[in-house]
Amino acid sequence: MSVGKSVRLFLAEGTPGGLLTAEIMNWTGHVVAAPRSDLAGLLKRPETSRTGVYILIGDDPDSLGGSLAYIGEGDDISKRLYMHARPEAQNGKDFWDRAIVLTSKDSNLTKAHARYLESRFITLAQQANRAKLINATAPLPLTLPEADVSDMEYFIAQAKIVLPVLGVNIFRSAATIETLPSAVNSPTVSRRSPVFELRLVRESLKATSVEVDGEFTVFTGSGARVVRNHSDHGYLRLRRKLEQDGTIVPSENGSAMRFERDQVFASPSAAAAVCLGRSSANGRTEWRVVGTGISYGNWQNQSVERPAGPLEA
Incomplete structure (x- = not known):
């Protein structure tokens, strides 16, 4: 506690x-x-x-x-x-x-x-x-x-x-969170946040993350799509910065990218856009709880109690 x-x-x-x-x-x-x-x-x-x-x-x-x-x-x-x-x-x-x-x-x-x-x-x-x-x-x-x-x-x-x-x-630092290598195989990393995953099946892409203290952390080893044409639109600029500083590096065969270290993002949408190589993404739907398929947005809503009394139409 x-x-x-x-x-x-x-x-x-x-x-x-x-x-x-x-x-x-x-x-x-x-x-x-x-x-x-x-x-x-x-x-x-x-x-x-x-x-x-x-x-x-x-x-x-x-x-x-x-x-x-x-x-x-x-x-x-x-x-x-x-x-x-x-x-x-x-x-x-x-x-x-x-x-x-x-x-x-x-x-x-x-x-x-x-x-x-x-x-x-x-x-x-x-x-x-x-x-x-x-x-x-x-x-x-x-x-x-x-x-x-x-x-x-x-x-x-x-x-x-x-x-x-x-x-x-x-x-x-994300290292202060319970981010042990086995954590991504566990349904929860802390009492507050489960482990979330983002998948792109046709490209065999998988990324894992947690939310702690209002920040979204993507784990080391998470996958990211290759971006062929970088631009300054939306989160593609952030993606380019992370590639330049060595946070995101090419995989061994060069067909994909991966996170070389844990990376903290200001929002799940920023994390999803960077992983997917897009200028924007809806992190509330892209990230899902490991093992359940519940979206990040629905997971958030689960903890919100319905207000007492009739709702206005």
Whole structure:
């Protein structure tokens, strides 16, 4: 049984796109985020003068909907952010348009803790493959006492809950879901989502997927149709991007394509269109529950209770 979490958000400027803070009850960690246009306000916050880690995020011009990210640490994060705000000609960074700072409310994070967190967050971002990291190096985690390692891993676990609430998904990985190789042969992967499959019998194409936390993940090894003529229409642009970055590769005989790794999609329709090599597709009908033939759309409707009382004509 999953346990609920209470995340407290505070819009410091009263606007959803401005500076905000985030906390979880009984967690000593603290998150503050702001757009680059509000960097001056962020630097005035007392949190940024503490020891901790920070994340810089911006759009990746070479990837459809992709992101660039930089993860760093510092004894005084405000000094690091000030340096990164300089032009690239002055050793700054131009790519980012948002900064996220993670510190401790009780100021108990040390330099060693921050370096451990930096290393672990870089590793998690690399594993999730949600953003292109521009870190020049990926330092190895420092050797900490066993109790400190436990504390830092708890800090990371809580941060991975808070950050997606802020729209920061670079650490969310399909590998954290119960996606064992045998999962596709099981009727369910989690209590919330069954395994779905998409089939194209005449081309012997089969793809499998699950829905977790509002995201649709297609499994490694899933099939995809060969696209002869790519275009910029609909999801064909996304399909081309996934082929270029090695997510979708040719099969051994070249007659089909397959997913080289798990891939997260924003919707079942996006996943279906990419698998089928089309500019669009109806994911609610294309994906069906393994072993039952129930469509994704009907599976969703099964959990919706009929409202009490007569319905209006």
